[in-house]
Amino acid sequence: MHSFKENLKKWWWAVAIILFFIVKSGDSNSPIGKTWMSKDASIAYSFGNTYGKSDNFLNYNQIFYDHGSPVGHIHRTGIFSIDGSTINSNFSDGQPPYKLEYKKVDGEWCVVDGSGNIFVWDDPAKRE
Known part of the structure; x- marks a missing residue:
């Protein structure tokens, strides 16, 4: 015993x-529950329950600048689904749905849009 x-x-x-x-x-390596920023921090995607919304909530923000000063802003919401490494985005403002890719770029997980724009995880621990 x-x-x-x-x-x-x-x-x-x-x-x-x-x-x-x-x-x-x-x-x-999942994009869900994270915010993804463009390198110049002018565009951000948030996937999942990042704002107390549903698990498939999609949030998009874009800020337009003129000589360094913000002059415009787009805010869109919708839903998303994931099929392998493809993120299917469907916004509620009537714009056509489009696809994003979730993949490694230079050894780091990123979200990439159809134009080749790269979005990196906005990790709060890495902010300055």
Whole structure:
């Protein structure tokens, strides 16, 4: 018969292994629940429950600048779905749906639109 300490040690290892796999799967390469910014920070996409909305909520913001000063703004909302690495965007303002690609660019996960614009994760830990 095993002692309590031996059983506890076995359970600790089982829990540690399970937690390891949970952490690795949580580090999944998914665009959901994140905001993705263009390199110049003028365009942003947010996918998923980032604003207390539904899990497939899509938020789009674009700011127009003239000589460094903001002169216009577009804000669109809608829904999205993911099929493999393709993000199908469907806005509620009547504009036609379009596709974005989720892929690695220079070793970093990014969202890329049909024009080749690259959007990187707006990681709060990396902000200056």
